[in-house]
Amino acid sequence: MTGPSMENMTWHDWFKPFARLGYGARGVVYLMLAFFIASAALTTGSGGDSKDAVRFITQSTASAVLTPLLIISLAGYCLWRIVQAVFDTDDHGFDPAGLAVRAGLLGSAATYGFLLTYTFSIWWGGLFSSGDSSGDGFARTAASFIGAGPVSLILSSIFAIVGGAHIWKAINRKYRDHIQASQQLLGWIDMAAIGGLSARGIVFLVIAFLLFQHGLAGEEGRASLADALDFIAGLPFGAWLLGATGAGFFLFSIYSFAEAIWRRINVENA
Template sequence: MTSTIDRITPQDGKGWLKSAARAGYAARGFVFLIVGYFSFRAAFASGEAMDSKDALEVIAGSGFGVALLAVMVLALAAFAIWRLIQVFMDVDHHGKDAKGLFVRAGLLISAFSYGGLAFYATTLLLGSASEGGGGGGGGGGKTGAIAYAYEQGYGVWLTYLIAAGMAAAAIAHIVKAAKAGFEKYMAIPGDRRWLLKPVCQFGLTARALTFVVIAGLLATGAAGYSSGDTPGLDAALQEISGWSFGWLFLSLTGLGLIAFGIYSVMEAVYRRINMPDVPDVG
């Protein structure tokens, strides 16, 4: 069996692509570690849960904000590109049957999501640089395609479609957690599997819960999002905090999102990265 180092530093011209993909998984993990931590803290103290954009703003406001944001921009962009490679070149062999196309559609949505997050990190980076590293500003409402759809009169149906996609993603995450389907793509050492497997399963389940809540918020409020300001992860966490025993659910979800962050970092280390044929570089 090849070692972890051999997998991370392959002796071929695709090593730079594999390293970029791993950096992307690590960046995603870093974001969810921050989101999970603040969600857990919000369950026991006055404060608000945050989403991935808020996590980037925390990074921007840190002592090494500019440098960390520059790394996050590159890593998140690399992750978006890796998702596109997974979609269009089918390097994980999902196939073209209904299940395979469903998985690849989800990966495509993920590509756009993390591409948008990389763009947002870029705006924070430019703002931090222009202010001498003083941190980025807050983001505006969720505009763009959804807002345009509402202006054209079909925003409600688009919102319902997104809600259905969120619900489907939740089901996929639950199945992936229950069957430990991620192990097919990861080479977790046997002596660490007893700990890392349940952590990954817990993280995927918590992520599924946020998808379910977002889907519910979207479906019940679709007619009211005339501005295109549809709910995201932060709204889902706020909704959970308002449930009976919401502090308990929010704290568990926060821990779960931390676990999802760990899962992403584990993917950065142990995932089998299959690359298409590309010209050698260097």
């Protein structure tokens, strides 16, 4: 059975592989994060964050190919999240729960839009200079805004909701509603999805807690992924907990790759 001819192709046909690239990009970022966190656990240090993963990719020997591909893939993921939220392709509806999920999708688009901008700033700066100062300058500007006291309290509630939603999604296996794969494959995807979503949800809850502390104190601090990993590393048995977080992020990367292959990209519902 052949696909649609060039004359009959719509933007839906072009957008689907674009969105799948986005899930793949998320998988690559979390695979790098898992590597950094596991290394930190073995050396009793702190983990990196998504910017470290991007910096690793953009400064690797294959960066001339990997970085533009990562930029395009992250753009695809952001646009797909926006399409999901605005056009409700997964039928979440307009009740409070559905609106919360759709708001979370927009939050995901914003988060990866930030990462996309950071990646582009490093790549663009690298074309004309030997350093990555443009990327760091952008990160510092955004961090100073995110760390403002009132904004910290708002972001704390958002991260808490999204973190809880991740854990709820893992426990109830709601991700299965959007995966088109055989029962045998779903069993393997379950292991990656439950572990990965739970780990990501817990880290989001830690970020929410740190942001809440900053907000109550009226501080202009920040709470990034790296800060959350530092907090975990400082707990009793921190190295073991950090290692478990790295394993969870590895599972999330596998889940992301599975979504890139088997996720229903029902953009035709838009």
